[in-house]
Amino acid sequence: MEPRVPIRLGVNGRQREMAVPARRLLSDALREELHLTGTHVGCEHGVCGACTVLIDGTPARACLTFAVQVEGREVTTVEALAEGGDLHPLQRALGEEHGLQCGFCTPGILMTFAAYLRDHPDPTEDEVRDVLSGNLCRCTGYQSIVAAVLKAAHALRMKAVG
Amino acid sequence: MSEDFTQIGRALPRKEDRRFLLGKGRYLDDIAAGGALHACFVRAPHAHARLQSIDIAEAAALPGVAGVFTGADLAGWTAPLRLAPPIELLQPTEMTTLPIDKVRFMGDPVAVVLAADRYIAEDAAELVRVDYEDLPAVTTIAEALAERAPRVEEGVEGNLVSHQSFASGDVAARRAEAHRVVEARFSLQRHTHAPLETRGCLADWDEGREHLTVHVGTQAPHPYRSQLAARLGLSESQVTVSSPDIGGGFGQKIALYREELAVAALSRHLGRPVRWREDRIENLSAAAHAREATCRTRASVAEDGRILGLELWMEEDFGAYCFYPANYMARVVAMILTGPYRIRDYAYDVKVALTNKCGSGPMRAPMAMASWVMEGTLDAIAHDLCLDPLQVRRINIVRSADLPWRMATGEVLRDVTPAETLEGAVAALDMPAFRARQADARRGGRFLGLGICTVIESTTYGSDFYKSAGIPGSGHEAAWVRIEPSGAVNASVGLMGSGQGYESPLAQAVAEGLGVEAETVTLRMGHTDIAPYGMGSRGGRGATAGGGTLYLCAQKAQARVLEIAAHWLQVNATETLRLRAGRIERRLSGAWQDAGLGLADIARRAYLDPTALPPGIAPGLDVSLTYDPPPMTYSNATHACEVEVDIATGRVTVGRYLVAEDCGTVLNPIVVKGQQQGAVSMGLSGALFEEVIYDPAGQNLSATFADYLIATACETPEITILPMHTPSRHTPAGMKGMAEGGVMGAIGAIANAVNDALLPLGVKIERLPLSPMAIRAQLRARERDPPE
Numbered sequence: 034m035e036p037r038v039p040i041r042l043g044v045n046g047r048q049r050e051m052a053v054p055a056r057r058l059l060s061d062a063l064r065e066e067l068h069l070t071g072t073h074v075g076c077e078h079g080v081c082g083a084c085t086v087l088i089d090g091t092p093a094r095a096c097l098t099f100a101v102q103v104e105g106r107e108v109t110t111v112e113a114l115a116e117g118g119d120l121h122p123l124q125r126a127l128g129e130e131h132g133l134q135c136g137f138c139t140p141g142i143l144m145t146f147a148a149y150l151r152d153h154p155d156p157t158e159d160e161v162r163d164v165l166s167g168n169l170c171r172c173t174g175y176q177s178i179v180a181a182v183l184k185a186a187h188a189l190r191m192k193a194v195g
Numbered sequence: 196m197s198e199d200f201t202q203i204g205r206a207l208p209r210k211e212d213r214r215f216l217l218g219k220g221r222y223l224d225d226i227a228a229g230g231a232l233h234a235c236f237v238r239a240p241h242a243h244a245r246l247q248s249i250d251i252a253e254a255a256a257l258p259g260v261a262g263v264f265t266g267a268d269l270a271g272w273t274a275p276l277r278l279a280p281p282i283e284l285l286q287p288t289e290m291t292t293l294p295i296d297k298v299r300f301m302g303d304p305v306a307v308v309l310a311a312d313r314y315i316a317e318d319a320a321e322l323v324r325v326d327y328e329d330l331p332a333v334t335t336i337a338e339a340l341a342e343r344a345p346r347v348e349e350g351v352e353g354n355l356v357s358h359q360s361f362a363s364g365d366v367a368a369r370r371a372e373a374h375r376v377v378e379a380r381f382s383l384q385r386h387t388h389a390p391l392e393t394r395g396c397l398a399d400w401d402e403g404r405e406h407l408t409v410h411v412g413t414q415a416p417h418p419y420r421s422q423l424a425a426r427l428g429l430s431e432s433q434v435t436v437s438s439p440d441i442g443g444g445f446g447q448k449i450a451l452y453r454e455e456l457a458v459a460a461l462s463r464h465l466g467r468p469v470r471w472r473e474d475r476i477e478n479l480s481a482a483a484h485a486r487e488a489t490c491r492t493r494a495s496v497a498e499d500g501r502i503l504g505l506e507l508w509m510e511e512d513f514g515a516y517c518f519y520p521a522n523y524m525a526r527v528v529a530m531i532l533t534g535p536y537r538i539r540d541y542a543y544d545v546k547v548a549l550t551n552k553c554g555s556g557p558m559r560a561p562m563a564m565a566s567w568v569m570e571g572t573l574d575a576i577a578h579d580l581c582l583d584p585l586q587v588r589r590i591n592i593v594r595s596a597d598l599p600w601r602m603a604t605g606e607v608l609r610d611v612t613p614a615e616t617l618e619g620a621v622a623a624l625d626m627p628a629f630r631a632r633q634a635d636a637r638r639g640g641r642f643l644g645l646g647i648c649t650v651i652e653s654t655t656y657g658s659d660f661y662k663s664a665g666i667p668g669s670g671h672e673a674a675w676v677r678i679e680p681s682g683a684v685n686a687s688v689g690l691m692g693s694g695q696g697y698e699s700p701l702a703q704a705v706a707e708g709l710g711v712e713a714e715t716v717t718l719r720m721g722h723t724d725i726a727p728y729g730m731g732s733r734g735g736r737g738a739t740a741g742g743g744t745l746y747l748c749a750q751k752a753q754a755r756v757l758e759i760a761a762h763w764l765q766v767n768a769t770e771t772l773r774l775r776a777g778r779i780e781r782r783l784s785g786a787w788q789d790a791g792l793g794l795a796d797i798a799r800r801a802y803l804d805p806t807a808l809p810p811g812i813a814p815g816l817d818v819s820l821t822y823d824p825p826p827m828t829y830s831n832a833t834h835a836c837e838v839e840v841d842i843a844t845g846r847v848t849v850g851r852y853l854v855a856e857d858c859g860t861v862l863n864p865i866v867v868k869g870q871q872q873g874a875v876s877m878g879l880s881g882a883l884f885e886e887v888i889y890d891p892a893g894q895n896l897s898a899t900f901a902d903y904l905i906a907t908a909c910e911t912p913e914i915t916i917l918p919m920h921t922p923s924r925h926t927p928a929g930m931k932g933m934a935e936g937g938v939m940g941a942i943g944a945i946a947n948a949v950n951d952a953l954l955p956l957g958v959k960i961e962r963l964p965l966s967p968m969a970i971r972a973q974l975r976a977r978e979r980d981p982p983e
Contacts, residue, residue, distance in 0.1 A: 035314075056314065070225035071218020073442070075391045076475040080900035083391055111218035124216040128208060131869045135694020136215030137222065137391040137442030166907035169900065171391050171443050172694050173869060174876030175908040 040104045044069070045113035053100045060084045062100035063110060071111040071140045075169070082168035085141035086110050092148050111140035114147060122188040123147060123181070132181035134172030142168045142178060150186050154193070158183065201775070202706035202713045203746075203928055206865050210698035211440075220440045223395045223412055224472055231397065231468035232261050234458050235316035237306040237323045238481060239298035242332035242551040242893020243345065246297055246325065249306055254322035259315040263323060264461060265306045266293035272460045274426045280520050282665040284358045286351045288517040288549075292426070292456050297330065299347055299515035300551050301895050302481030307457050309469060332551040332893040336489070336512045339548040347515050347549035356513060357522035357547040361529070363603040364540030366495070369504025373495035379575040381568045382962040383942070385487035385512070385887035387479055388558050389905060390693070392442025394482055395472035396455045398462035407434045409459055412441035413721075414449045415731020416691050418668075420723045422451040427460060438721030444693030445877070446557040447483050449733055450518040480898040484887055485558030487512040488525065492572045495540075500580055500587040504540035507532055507568070511547045516554035520666055521547045524561040527653065530604045532565050534651040535613030535831060536573075536591040541603035551893045557733065559877060560938035562653065567943035570648040574947050578954070584647065584947075585626065588617060592649070606653075608829055610923045610931075612857045613649050616833040619855035619919050620647065624835050637955060642840045643850075644952025648943030649833045652858075654735035654932030659826035671823040672740040673727035674748040676705060678756070678816035680802040682777065682795030684709065684716045686749070689729015690741040691721040695870060695934065697737065700862035704742040707928065708749025709756075710774025711794060727819060735932035740824045742862055743927035748820035755816060759797050762809035764790055828923060830931035832856040834875070834940030838948040842956065842974055845967030847883060847949055849912040854940065856916060859923045859931030867933060872914045874937025880906035882942045882963050957982050 037052035044067060051066045058077075063069045063086070075083035077096045084095040087109035114121040123143055126132070133139045142165070149156070149164050156164075161182045165175060214220050251263035269292040279287035293304055306323050310316035333339040333347060339354040347354055370376055396411040407429065413419045413436065420436040427434070441448060454471060462469040473482065488511040495504040511525045522545075529543040573591070577584040592614045593600045600608040624645070633643045657670040674688040686705045690697060698718050706713035719725050732741070757769040760779045766772060771782045772790070779792040798816055800807050805814035837850040854871060861867045884904040888896040897903040922929025942963070949965050958973045 054314070061313075064224070068227075069218075070222075071220075073222070073392070074224070075393075075442075076900050078475060078899055078901070081391060081475075115217055120216060128212040128216055131209070131865050133212060133215055134696060134869060134873060135391065135441060135443045136211065136220045137694070139215050140218050143216070162908040166909045169391065169905055169907065171389060171445070171877070171905065172873045174872040174914060175911045176872060176913050177869065179908060 038101050040101055042103045042105065043107035045109055055099065055101050057100045058096055059098040059100045059103060060095035063095060069110050069112055073137050073140055075137065080169065081138070082145065083138050083141040085144045085168070087144055087148055090148060092145050111143055114143055121147065122192065123150070123185040126181040126185035126188065127178065130177045130181035130184060132173060132178040138168055138170045146182050146185070150189055154186060154190050156186060200707055202703045203860060203862055205703060205713065205863065207699045207703060207713055207863055209696040209866065210702070211696055222392055222440045222442055223397065223410060226397055226410055226439060228397055228399065228468045228470060231470045232309040232311065233313040233316045234469055234471040235308050235313065235320045236304040236454055237308065237320045237325065238477070239301060239303040239305055239327070241298060241327050241329055242301050242334065243330040244298050244327035245330060246294060246305060247328055248326045250324040251306065253324070254308055254319040257315065257319045257322060259311040260319045261309045261465065263306055263308050263319065266291055266295040269293050269457055269460055270295060272427070272464060273456055274428065276426065278517050278520055280665060280667050282520060282522055285520060285522050286356050288348055288351060288356065290453070290516050292453055292460065300553050301893055302477065302553060304454060307461070309461060334551055334889050334891060334893045336510050336548050336550065339550045340546070347551055351549055354549045355546060356517065356549050359522055359526060360544045361604065362542035364504065366504040366506050366540050366542045369495040369540045373503055374498040375496050375579055377494045377496060377576045377579045379492050379572050380961045381564065381571055382489045383486050383564050384963050386485045386558060386881050386885050387887055387903065388445040388447035388483065388485065389479065389903065390443030390445055390447060393473045393475060393478040394448065394452065394454070395470070396458055397468060397470040398459040399468040400463040400466055402466045405433060407459060407463060408437065409434070410437050410439060411455060412444065412448050412693065413438050414444050414691055414693050414733055416721055416723050416726065417689055417728045418731055419451055423456065423459060426451070426456055427463065436723045438691045441693035445559040446485070446561065446733065448693060449731070450556060475900065476898045479903050480895040481553055483518070483556040484514055484553045485555055486563065487555070488564060490564060490568045492568060494572055494576055496576050496580065500576055500582045500590050502536060502538050502576070502591050505533060505538050507543040509543065509545045512550050512552070513547050514550060514552040514554040518554055518556055523666060524557055526664065527562040528565045530606060531562060531651060531653055532569055533602050534565065534569050535593045535608070535611065535649055536569065537593055537597065539603055552889055559874065560935035563878070563939045563942055566648050566650045566939040567946055570943040570947055574950065585621060588647065588649065592617060606827060608651065609925060610921065611651065611829050611831045612919065612921055613651065613831045613833070616831055616855040616857055616919055617649055619917055620833040620835045620853060623853055623855065623917055629837065642842055642952040644838050644840065644948040644950065646836045646944040646947030646951060647833065648940045648947060650831060650936045650940040652735055652830045652832070652933065652936030652939065653827055654830060655739045655824040655828040655926070656734055656736055657824045657826045663826070669730055670740065671730065671821055672744040673729040673819070673821045674744040675727055675817065675819040676709065676745070676748045676752040678752065678794060678798045680798055682793065682798045684711055685719060686716060686745060687719045687726045688741045688745050689726055690732045690737055692732060695737065696866050700738065700866050701742055701745055703862050704746040704928070705749045708746040709753050711777045715777065735830070735935050737932070737934070738862055738930045739828055739926050739932040742930055743824060744820060744822040746927045747822055748818055751820055752816065752818040755818060756794065756797050758812060759801060759808060760790070760792055763792060825925050828926055828931055830858040830933050830936060832936050832940055834944040836944035836948045838945065838952055840949060840952040840970065845970035845974070847965050847970070849879065849945065852912045853915040853917060854937065855919050856933070857919050857921055858933035859920055859926070860929035861920055862930065868916055870934040871916050871937050874934055875914050875941045876906065876911045878938035878941025879911065879945055882945045883910065883965050886964050
C-alpha cells in the first residue's frame with residue numbers, strides 16, 4: 034500500500050490531523066477523510082468550480098490541490114458558512130432569488146463569493162458576472178445567481194453598517 | 196387560470212434549497228458504504244477495432260485490486276440488450292454488457308477493475324493490456340450511408356438503423372402550383388448533456404436476503420429497475436433502486452448504462468458493495484451524446500407567403516449504440532415540424548444511421564431541432580419573397596378559430612395560443628423601433644439582428660402516443676397519498692427530479708387536491724420500494740403526468756376524508772363539506788364555516804377508532820391512483836432575441852431575450868420561471884458554443900470542459916419571461932407542461948437573429964454552433980468569393 038504522509042491543518046476553525054498518500058487530492062481528503070461532502074467534484078480539471086474552497090481565505094480548486102499542500106493552512110468549506118444555524122446572507126439570497134436548481138455547483142459558488150464580497154463589498158453586475166464565469170452552472174442560466182449575489186452584497190453592507 | 200386555487204400557483208420556496216445551500220444535499224458520492232470496492236473502466240482508444248486479447252494479469256496482481264473483469268466474464272452473469280420493437284424499417288440492435296468481439300467507439304468500456312480505492316483502480320486500469328486490430332471507422336453520416344461502408348453493428352445492414360417516410364396530401368401537386376419553391380438547410384451539431392454531477396452508482400448485493408440495492412441518480416427509477424432486474428436474471432422483488440439527490444440529468448440519466456449494469460453484476464458476483472463514479476472525460480466522451488442531425492426543407496409557397504406544401508429530409512447520426520429505439524427522437528422532430536402553422540400537405544423522409552461515435556440519447560428537448568427548422572424555413576421564405584418575416588408568420592399561424600387543429604401528421608393542437616404569444620412577443624419587442632436601430636447601426640458598420648421562434652412543445656406522451664408510434668411502453672403515471680394517524684400528509688409519485696425542484700410544486704398539487712397547506716405535505720420520490728410504479732421524469736411530463744396524477748389522487752383522498760366527516764357531523768351529502776387548510780368546512784346558507792373538525796381528527800378516527808367509521812369505509816387513509824394523460828398535450832411560446840455580430844471577430848453578443856409563454860396552469864411560478872430561463876440558456880449555450888468534435892479517425896477531441904465549451908455567466912443574457920398562460924381543458928387542473936421548449940425556442944431564435952444580422956453581407960449560417968470561428972470562416976469565404 035502507498036506510504037502515507039501525516040498532515041495537520043485547520044478545517045473550518047478546527048485543528049485536524051490525517052495521514053494521506055501524497056497524491057491524494059484535497060477534494061477527496063475533505064470528502065472521504067473528514068466526511069465534509071458539501072465540497073463537490075464536477076470535473077477534476079479545474080474548470081467547473083464546484084469544488085472551490087477557501088485556503089487561508091482565498092478561493093482555490095480543491096480538485097487541483099493535493100491534501101499535503103495544505104499542511105499548516107486553514108481550509109474553509111461550505112459547511113462553515115452558516116453560523117449557529119443562521120444562513121449566510123449569500124445562502125439566503127440564493128434561496129430567495131432561485132439561484133440554484135440541482136444544487137451541485139452551489140457550494141463552489143457560495144465559497145467563491147464569500148471571499149469576493151468580503152474583499153469587494155459593492156460590486157457591479159458586470160463584475161459579478163466576470164467572477165461567476167469561473168463557475169459552471171448547467172441549470173439556472175446564471176441570471177438568478179447574479180441577482181442573488183448583488184442582493185447578498187447589499188445585505189452584507191447593511192450588516193456592516195448596522 | 197382558476198380563481199379557486201389556493202395552493203396551485205403559489206410562489207412557494209423550494210423545499211430542497213435549505214439542504215443544498217448548507218452543503219447537506221445527499222448526492223450519490225455522499226452516501227457512505229463501508230468496505231465498498233471502487234470500479235474503474237478500461238476504455239478503448241480506437242473508434243472501431245477488433246478485440247484480439249485482454250491481458251489482466253499485471254493489473255490483477257497490483258496490491259489493493261480485488262478483480263479485473265471483461266465482457267466475456269460479464270456475459271455469464273448478464274443478458275444482452277436487444278432492441279427490436281415492431282416498427283417498420285427499424286433494424287433490431289443488440290449489445291452485450293461490455294464488448295466481447297469489437298469496440299465501436301473511442302471510449303467503449305472493454306474491462307473493469309475493482310479495487311480498494313479509486314486511485315488504485317485507475318492505476319490498475321492502466322496495466323490492463325488490450326490487443327486491438329484496428330478496423331476502418333465511419334465517423335460521419337455520409338460515410339455511414341456510403342456503399343460498402345464498414346458496419347458499425349454487424350446486424351445492421353448499411354448502418355441505416357431506421358428509415359421512415361410519411362406523406363399527407365399531395366406535396367408534388369402543391370409544388371407544381373406554387374408561386375415559388377424555397378429550400379433551406381439546417382445542420383445541428385453533436386451535443387452532450389454535461390450534468391455537473393457525472394454518472395455513477397453504488398450497488399450492494401445482500402447475499403443473505405438475495406437482494407440487490409442500487410443507489411443511482413435516475414430520472415425513471417421503476418423502468419430502470421425493470422431493466423436491471425431483467426438483465427441480471429433477478430425478479431423485480433429482488434431489486435431496489437434508490438435515487439439520491441441528482442446533480443442534473445437533462446435526459447442523460449434515464450437509460451440503464453452498461454457500466455451500471457456491470458457494477459451491479461459484480462456486486463452480486465463478489466457479495467460486496469461496489470461503487471463507480473465516472474470522471475469528466477468519461478462523461479463527455481462515453482456517457483451519451485445527442486442531437487447530431489441535418490434537415491433539408493422544401494416549401495411550396497404562394498405569392499403572399501402562404502405555405503401550400505412542405506417537405507422534409509432528415510438524417511440523424513445516432514452513434515454506435517442504441518439505448519433507445521433509433522427512430523424515436525427524429526420521429527418526434529418530423530411529427531411536430533409543422534407545429535403551429537397551417538400546413539396540410541406535408542411529407543417527410545427520415546434516416547437514422549449508426550456511426551463509430553458515442554451512442555445518442557434524448558437530451559432536454561429531443562425534438563429541439565424542430566422549431567429552428569420550421570422557423571428558419573419561414574425566414575427563408577420571407578427572404579426569398581422579399582416579405583417581412585413577421586408577415587409570413589402571421590399569414591400561416593394557427594389561430595384560435597382554427598382549433599382544434601389537426602396537423603398533417605395527425606397530431607392535434609387544442610387549447611394552444613401561438614398567435615397570441617407571437618403577438619405578445621412582438622408587442623413587447625417594439626419591432627419598428629428595433630428595425631430603426633438596426634438600420635442606424637448598419638450605417639455605422641455594426642450588424643444587429645432579430646430572431647423570432649414560436650414553439651409548440653410536446654409534453655404528456657400518454658400511452659396512446661407510444662402505441663401509435665409503435666414503441667413499447669406506457670405513458671401513465673402513478674401516485675399515492677397517505678394521511679398518517681397524526682394528520683401528517685405523505686405522498687409519492689413515480690417521477691424523480693434531477694434538480695428541477697419537484698418537492699414544492701408537487702406538494703402544491705397534492706395540497707390543492709386534498710385541501711391542506713402545501714407546507715404540510717411531504718413528497719417521497721425516487722425509491723422503488725416506496726414510490727408506486729410510474730414512468731419517471733422525462734420530457735415535459737413532470738407537471739402534467741406527475742402533478743396531474745398527484746392532484747387527482749389527492750382529490751380522491753379528500754373525498755374519503757369528507758365521507759368520514761359527513762358521517763361524524765351527521766350530514767347527508769358531502770357536497771356541503773370541503774377540506775380547506777386542513778380544516779373541515781361546511782356550507783351553511785351559502786357561506787363556508789369551520790365545522791369544528793380538523794384533518795387530524797379524521798385521521799385519528801380512521802386509524803385508531805375504525806369502529807366509529809361509517810359503514811363500508813375501511814380503516815386507514817391510504818389512497819392510490821394511476822392516470823394516463825392525453826396522448827399528447829402541447830404548450831406554446833414565442834421567443835425573440837436580439838443579437839449583435841462583430842464581423843471582425845465573429846463574436847455574437849446576445850442583447851434582449853424574451854419569451855412569451857403559455858404553459859397552462861402553473862403549479863409554482865418560481866420553479867416555472869427558473870426552468871424556462873435554464874432551458875433558454877442551455878439552448879443558447881448549445882447554439883453558440885457546445886460541440887462534440889471527432890476527428891476523421893473517430894478520436895474525440897472535446898472531452899474536457901476546456902474543449903467542450905459551456906456558456907458562462909458572461910455569455911448568458913438576461914431572459915425576460917412574459918407569462919401568457921391559459922389553462923388546458925384536457926388535463927387535471929389545466930396544466931400543459933414545460934421546461935424543454937426553452938431549448939427549442941432558443942436555438943431557433945438565435946440562429947434566425949444571427950442570420951438577420953448577416954443578411955446584408957450575403958452570408959447565411961446553416962450549421963451550428965454559431966462560434967466566432969464558424970462565422971468568420973463564412974465571412975472570409977464571402978470576401979474571397981463575392982456575389983456577382
